Amino acid sequence: MVFMLSAGLLFAEDQVQKANPPSQAEQVAPAQPAPTALPAPAPELKPDPSGANTGGAADVVGASANAPTTDDLKNLGPKEPLASKLADVIGHNRIAINIVWTLVCGFLVMFMQAGFAMAETGFTQAKNAGHTMAMNFMVYALGLLGYWLCGFAIQMGGVGNIASLSGGTGLLDGEFVVHLFGKDFGLFGTKGFFLSGVTYDAAIFAIFLFQMVFMDTTATIPTGSMAERWTFKSFVVYGFFISALVYPLYANWVWGGGWLSQLGKNFGLGHGHVDFAGSSVVHLTGGVAALAGAMVLGPRLGKYKADGTPNAIPGHHIPMAIVGCFILAFGWFGFNAGSSLAGGDLRIGVVATNTMLAGAAAAFSSMIYMWMRYGKPDISMTANGMLAGLVAITAPCAFVNSVSAVFIGAVAGILVCAGVFFVERVLKVDDPVGAISVHGINGAWGALSLGLFADGTYGDGLNGVAGTVKGLLHGDASQFIAQVIGTATNMIFVFIIMYVFFKVLNLIVPLRVDPELEVEGLDQAEVAVTAYPDFSIRRSHR
Amino acid sequence: MEEHMRKIEAIIKPFKLDEVKDALNAMGVQGMTVTEVKGFGRQKGHIELYRGAEYDISFIPKVKIEAVVAEGMVDKAVSTIQEKAKTGKIGDGKIFVYSMEQVVRIRTGETGETAI
Numbered sequence: 001m002v003f004m005l006s007a008g009l010l011f012a013e014d015q016v017q018k019a020n021p022p023s024q025a026e027q028v029a030p031a032q033p034a035p036t037a038l039p040a041p042a043p044e045l046k047p048d049p050s051g052a053n054t055g056g057a058a059d060v061v062g063a064s065a066n067a068p069t070t071d072d073l074k075n076l077g078p079k080e081p082l083a084s085k086l087a088d089v090i091g092h093n094r095i096a097i098n099i100v101w102t103l104v105c106g107f108l109v110m111f112m113q114a115g116f117a118m119a120e121t122g123f124t125q126a127k128n129a130g131h132t133m134a135m136n137f138m139v140y141a142l143g144l145l146g147y148w149l150c151g152f153a154i155q156m157g158g159v160g161n162i163a164s165l166s167g168g169t170g171l172l173d174g175e176f177v178v179h180l181f182g183k184d185f186g187l188f189g190t191k192g193f194f195l196s197g198v199t200y201d202a203a204i205f206a207i208f209l210f211q212m213v214f215m216d217t218t219a220t221i222p223t224g225s226m227a228e229r230w231t232f233k234s235f236v237v238y239g240f241f242i243s244a245l246v247y248p249l250y251a252n253w254v255w256g257g258g259w260l261s262q263l264g265k266n267f268g269l270g271h272g273h274v275d276f277a278g279s280s281v282v283h284l285t286g287g288v289a290a291l292a293g294a295m296v297l298g299p300r301l302g303k304y305k306a307d308g309t310p311n312a313i314p315g316h317h318i319p320m321a322i323v324g325c326f327i328l329a330f331g332w333f334g335f336n337a338g339s340s341l342a343g344g345d346l347r348i349g350v351v352a353t354n355t356m357l358a359g360a361a362a363a364f365s366s367m368i369y370m371w372m373r374y375g376k377p378d379i380s381m382t383a384n385g386m387l388a389g390l391v392a393i394t395a396p397c398a399f400v401n402s403v404s405a406v407f408i409g410a411v412a413g414i415l416v417c418a419g420v421f422f423v424e425r426v427l428k429v430d431d432p433v434g435a436i437s438v439h440g441i442n443g444a445w446g447a448l449s450l451g452l453f454a455d456g457t458y459g460d461g462l463n464g465v466a467g468t469v470k471g472l473l474h475g476d477a478s479q480f481i482a483q484v485i486g487t488a489t490n491m492i493f494v495f496i497i498m499y500v501f502f503k504v505l506n507l508i509v510p511l512r513v514d515p516e517l518e519v520e521g522l523d524q525a526e527v528a529v530t531a532y533p534d535f536s537i538r539r540s541h542r
Numbered sequence: 543m544e545e546h547m548r549k550i551e552a553i554i555k556p557f558k559l560d561e562v563k564d565a566l567n568a569m570g571v572q573g574m575t576v577t578e579v580k581g582f583g584r585q586k587g588h589i590e591l592y593r594g595a596e597y598d599i600s601f602i603p604k605v606k607i608e609a610v611v612a613e614g615m616v617d618k619a620v621s622t623i624q625e626k627a628k629t630g631k632i633g634d635g636k637i638f639v640y641s642m643e644q645v646v647r648i649r650t651g652e653t654g655e656t657a658i
Contacts, residue, residue: 312595374594381593421594434593 047168051202054167055095057087062163063094063344097343098164099206105338106210108331112217113140115327119387120224122321123380123433125313127521128228129531135223135235142239143219147212147248149240150193155248156211157189159256164342167203175257183266185259188252210338211255214282215247217335221286224433225294226511229301229518232526234509238501242289246497250490251281260489263482264465270451270479272463273486276351277339279395279446284490287440291429292498297511299430301518310424313432318380325383329359332390336397347398347458354397355390358409362389365413373417381417384434388416391439392446399454399469408449412442444487451483546613547642547655550620553579553635554627556605562626566609569622572658574609585632604635610642612655 048054057077061070068076068087077084117136124132158175174190192199195208219242223235253260254275264272275281304310315321336355337348366385370378389409396408419437423429429436452471459469470476502511513522523530554562559576566574580601587600611619620637628634647657 310595312590312592312597314590314592314597370594374591376591378591378593417594424595 045168045170047171047198047201047204049200049202051167054099054202055092057084057091059091059095059166060087063091094344095164095166095203098341099167099203101343101348102165102206102210102338102341105334106206106213108334109210109213109217109338110140110331112213112328112331112335113137113220115324115331116217116220116224118324118327119321119383120227120324120433122317122319122324123224123315124227125521126316126532128523129316130523130529131232131526132223132227133531134232134527134529135227135230136220138236139220139223139239140216142236143216143243144212146240146243147208147215148195149244151215151244151248152195152208152211153190153192153248154188154245155215155251155256156207157191157193157256158186158252158258159189162203162207162341164340164345165203165207168198168201169203169207171198171201172204175252184262186252186257186262187259188249189256207341210341211251214278214335215243215251217278218247218282218286218289219243221283221435221439222290222293224435225290225429225431226297227432228522229297229513230293231509231511231513234505234511237505237509238293241501242498246289246494246501247281247285250285250493253489254281254486260482260486261463263485264463268478269482269485270476271459271465271469271482273447273482273489274399274450274454274459274462274469274479275395275447275486276398276450277336277394279391279393279443279450280487280490282443283391283394283439284443284447284487285494287436287438287443288491288494289498290431290435291423291440292495293502293511294429294431294436296499296502296506299428300432301515303430304428308428310430315380315432321380322383325387328387329356329390332359332394336394340398350458351397354400354402354405355393357402357405358389358393358397358412359386360389361406361409362386362392362413362416365410366417367413369414369417381420381434384416384420384438385413388412388438388442391442392449394443395446396450396453398458399450399471401453401455401457404449404453404455408446408453411449412445415441415445444491447487447490448480448483451480454479547610547645547658548613548616549608549610549640549642550616550623551638551640552607552623552627553581553604553637554607554623555629555633555635556603558627558629559605559607562607562623565622565626566619569618570615571609571611571619574607577606577608579604579606583633583636602633610645610658612658 057073060067061073073087113136117133120136121129121132156172159169159172161170172189172191175186176188176190177184177186192204195205219239252258254273255261260273262272263269300313302311303313332355333352337352340348340351363382363386366388367377367382370376370381389412392408392412393405397405400408416434416437419441420434423431423436431437450471452473454469454471455474456468456470460467462469470479472480505511513526517525563574580603582600582602587598587602589596590599609619616639620639623637644653645657646653
């Protein structure tokens with residue numbers, strides 16, 4: 001970030017960008033009103049901590065196909081005083097539905113932490129179960145605090161008015177921008193540190209909660225690939241680093257009004273890099289960070305034979321892992337459908353159904369792949385397969401039809417198996433739970449698949465570009481190019497920053513536990529709790 | 543006259559335990575001690591598959607039955623165990639027979655065959 005700041009100073013002064021187009025705007029009639037065009041009286045936007053003044057007559061504009069326009073409200077209002085008052089109630093209710101939807105979906109995504117905890121712990125050894133659970137538990141608390149400190153401000157501080165949530169979201173109007181080639185490149189937001197000052201607003205708090213649980217999904221992905229050998233104290237430092245800085249930067253570029261979202265407006269590349277719910281922003285970031293971490297950390301003792309061929313180290317509790325995957329699949333409805341940020345945007349029916357279809361297709365294709373290749377429908381890989389399908393559909397879920405969703409999922413199910421073997425046998429990176437393949441490889445596939453299969457039925461006006469989102473197969477090759485740029489940027493940026501971070505951190509706070517501890521199990525030494533004290537367990541898999 | 547007792551130790555497949563126990567009970571064996579054990583014989587464990595990679599299970603779970611019987615019952619007890627624990631497949635286990643010098647019932651102090 002330091003080098004970016006200096007680059008910014010070279011090329012431009014800090015600039016506040018007013019009225020950024022919302023990144024995940026509720027689909028509305030094409031003429032979406034800018035905040036300044038709202039009807040009077042709206043003298044100055046003020047934070048609304050109580051929520052009592054959030055949502056009003058102005059929010060009925062664009063709410064449905066035949067909703068009153070701003071002019072209607074202004075011209076007809078005086079003649080129909082009761083209708084004006086009712087419009088205020090209707091607008092308030094509309095925003096209330098959207099905020100309740102956003103919050104409830106955020107609660108579902110928060111519960112995915114339990115799914116991650118169970119999946120990761122089930123796929124690892126009994127002797128480290130307390131430690132793996134502890135990482136999955138504390139990443140929630142650490143990540144939340146890091147995001148509160150500055151992560152949210154960096155990500156969303158310049159997003160501008162989010163039409164579906166209204167309230168004070170327009171106060172998130174500070175984006176640090178550099179000017180290059182005569183274009184604006186938004187790099188990070190500047191409003192909302194400590195979620196204080198003008199961001200003490202009911203709608204902004206709701207969007208904080210929703211965005212925070214997404215960030216935490218990213219943060220918990222590397223705990224799987226780095227499980228069973230990572231020191232807890234270096235994990236704590238990591239928890240703050242990724243939540244306060246790395247995730248928020250890329251998320252700003254895609255969802256916060258930053259430069260990747262503006263590739264369409266600035267360079268005519270589709271609607272810019274589009275990612276409905278986070279195949280790239282959440283999962284690719286987590287998968288790439290998981291790869292960097294597992295590379296720096298090295299494989300678990302005994303994972304590879306002297307000749308480099310891998311040993312299996314079976315997970316100790318497959319039923320726990322499978323339940324974890326089911327919890328994740330359940331939470332995913334909040335993840336994807338919630339990303340409309342609007343219960344009144346009825347595209348959520350398509351979003352939720354595409355989500356479940358892709359997960360099912362991926363579970364089926366990975367089952368068939370393992371069955372044909374190894375003679376058994378390996379349930380642990382099949383569970384990874386369902387997650388891979390969910391990861392892949394996360395970006396395109398709102399923009400594709402059901403056939404595309406099934407195809408995207410089916411490809412993801414094959415990719416995840418091939419990816420696990422590639423990471424294990426070719427890269428020689430030890431990933432106990434398959435996180436790199438599930439989230440990294442399929443995060444990239446999901447972001448790219450949007451650029452192929454988006455069918456032009458949704459996303460009108462997204463990222464300030466008129467028209468709906470169309471992929472390569474539906475006539476807009478430039479959308480695919482934007483997806484390639486967004487995906488490549490993520491892989492390069494996240495890999496470099498996380499690899500350097502882990503290398504430097506390793507010099508200050510060693511990442512790797514002592515070999516004796518690793519053989520013995522991390523529970524007592526690292527987190528002072530033995531997961532299964534009443535059972536005599538195998539000390540080692542051999 | 544000196545009494546003769548024998549200890550029978552049988553390593554069997556865990557799922558055969560109930561069948562063997564019932565048969566021994568029916569023929570008059572009064573008690574037994576059972577332990578969950580792990581081990582290998584001539585087949586040297588077996589290979590399992592996890593996420594496409596093979597790994598060795600060197601020690602396979604078995605159940606060890608220990609029972610002490612009077613000399614006259616030994617042959618019948620051994621053949622009962624052999625009959626009931628047999629599947630015909632590799633890994634059915636083994637039966638060992640030891641001579642037993644003394645048995646004491648702790649509660650009453652009885653010794654020998656009456657203590658079995």
